[in-house]
Amino acid sequence: MSNRNLSITTPLDIGRDPRLLNARLKRQDSTEPILTKQARPGEMLIRAFLLFCGLLSVFTTIGIVVVLGSESLLFFNSGVATLTEFFTATRWQPQAGEFGIMPLLSATITTSIVAMFVALPLGLGAAIYLGEYARPNVRATLKPILEILAGIPTVVYGYFALTFMTPLLRGMFGQDTVQIYNNAAAGLVMGVMILPTIASMSEDALSAVPRSLREASYGLGATRFETITKVVLPAALSGIIAAFLLGVSRAVGETMIVALAAGAGPCVLGDTCFNPFAAGETMTGHIARISGGDLSYNSVDYNSLFSIGLTLFVFTLLLNLISRSVSKRFREVYQ
């Protein structure tokens, strides 16, 4: 009688209940294992929740595209500017109904160029020094200190640009040449901000170059400098390009430094734009200034911010994608 509770069917059970025989035969016929995976609804629920967490990042991207796209569409449909005008008109003056992104874009380009003039040579130089020349203990002290630069909030850099770099530039080049708000101070400090990113990515690229290449170069009689410039750097070039592009993308998207130090008004195309010592509002700086004030929803001003945002998003996304595909190629070569 106690057999009833067990799952194993014995001949005795079958004699008692003929239906069990059928069940047993069926099981022997099928190829299914007797131990099947038990359905666990709890586990499935957890898995579904975790998948949702992962998908949330996709929703974020979709959200960004939809928000920027739909508000930009409202902007272009409102009749104040066509897409062509938006990219070709030479003035950005919302009060006068002129929405040409060129002045904002050119200030973004000016600050980014200045920034990269600082960040690329110095970042690469620091990477080569730390990776190829510095003794291990020097490297172990300098590298974390350099990384502090990467952790400082951008608003602090903005303060530094406005209260240190601007007076310094004005002292060096004269009060008349350098305006109180100028792209040069913002760009230089932005360069300092980006420097550690370039340095650490370039150093990774340099250290990925196999030792054997260096040794072969030394064996042929090259000096250390010749080995670095003619063997190591070319081999690490794609990694360095990736670092450079990522740096540009950070410079383009940087807000607080330009909002504080680069000026609060679009530059005049053909006059002050591309003059690093003149004031000029960047795309990010404009978004920050306009949205910081009292902004009414559904106004042209409000929608125009999203069209600038869309331009910015597309720019940085392209830079990031190119940067990642370049660095992926470099990874395939040496690993």
Add this chain to the structure above:
Amino acid sequence: MNGLMDDAAFSRALKSRHRRGNIWQRFFRLSTIVALLALIALFLNIANSAFGYALQDYDIAPTELVEGGDIASLDNARLVAMLAEHQPRRLAVYVRDTLSMVDASVFTTLPLSRVLEGRSYPEALASATIPEVTADDLQTILRDNLTHDQLVSIIEEQVIGINVLRTWSLTDSLTNRAQIEAIAAENPRANLIFRSWLDLNFLSSPMSGNAAVAGIRTAILGSVWVIVITVAFAFPIGVGAAIYLEEYATDTPLNNLIETNIRNLAGVPSIIYGLLGLAIFVRALETITAGRTVLSAGLTMGLLILPVIIINSQEAIRAVPSSIREASFGLGATRWQTIWNQVLPAAMPGILTGTILALSRAIGETAPLIVIGASTFILSDPSSPLSRFTALPIQIYQWTARPQPEFRAAAAGAIIVLLILLLTMNASAIFLRQRYRRKLTA
């Protein structure tokens, strides 16, 4: 002619090759030094503004108000009486700025029951509007609702009226003392004090339009509220996504999309997240978030640091040896039991370190908060997720953008607080990592 040089030419060429190498080596070292100098200049510049002489005078000296000049020793009733004596016409203004729950435009037309909802006020006045309330009743309202600290700072600002006439940087204060004293002597009413803009009063006072008494308490509390909501939102979801990607995801197009997408999101400029937050949390979900509030800011920040948390957590989970998982499966544990009981505890120090680093990015992030509309000037502390707020980096931005040097000095003080906060967070992350490492090797 063969292509080889003779010995003399070779050694000459070798010398110049080495010389070139040495020059460039100096350049490489110099670029590292320039970066370090920039860091030093940044810190010195901040310290230089945060401390130094300030020339201040008063509308009414504290010693004229109370024996010994210590305002804080008086009780609330005395303070309110003092306020009524010196600024009788502005009592309603203080009620509006510190206690009112409604917009300034309807402050004088709504009844007290609406204006002071949730505050204590005489029952008889529930249906009266502000212009109908007598000065005595306004005093009662102020006395019953304001804290001692708030009253002291109102007195300091409105009655004593400290004015900063001039400030000097730390270097000026140390090197040009004689000149500074000469300038001070021209203003006999004013007194010259060596002022640290970062002091206990600075930490505990609310925001103010007067740099001399302005503080960062509201800003610090705002930052804390935002960070708490950011963690509550981003930590579970970020770790969840990381678990999914590391423990469940197979090589399907959907999972690859998620993975690529996270990498790309990490590179989106923070101001774009601000625009996203403005459109979604502030506008579309206004019924839930009540607009430009702590909740909207926290959710926006959460989205911003989500990719960072996911990437860091993925690395921590990947570092857990697969033997632990196999042993757990071998003992009959299900996948989730294995994750919850084995993988997560082992990966937790790494996950926490990554999260702290992500949060230290969030706490200094300014641009998204500006875009979603952190208030520039609020006097009451945030008290719920639906409060309007300001934050420490916003405060720094506001003060730096003002032309007056005394606000720059206050900004420098706030920057020091922010940097100390960041340093503490990063140090605790490093400490956590080191402890974990030691545990693994022991």
